Amino acid sequence: MQKAAAALLAQSDDDGALPTLYAAVAQVPGDSYAGPSGFLEGRGAPKLVGRSARAQDAEVARRLWEVSEKLTGVAFPWSSLRAA
Incomplete structure (x- = not known):
């Protein structure tokens, strides 16, 4: 089933x-x-x-990006998320 x-x-x-x-x-x-x-x-x-409202939340996206950079050790200085 x-x-x-x-x-x-x-x-x-x-x-x-x-x-x-x-x-x-x-x-x-x-x-x-x-x-x-x-x-x-x-x-x-x-x-x-x-996308859901949560998936469009700029603050959540910024935090996810920061954590991802920290965990991977890869930084993207050109990221538009840093300006948010």
Whole structure:
């Protein structure tokens, strides 16, 4: 039952990677998000989709960027997030 439900609502690993590939190679506008185009954005061809209010929070993005730089030891001085 669980496998059947997953097959209806989700997609394969390969298909799940398509929005990331789309965002990497297509001319996607900045501050956009690519995801599946189908029902509840759970499966389907990649397209630009909306984001939750939390995903648009500039302060959360800034903190995530800072923590990511600290944990990886890689700093990006050109980051527009530093100005936020």
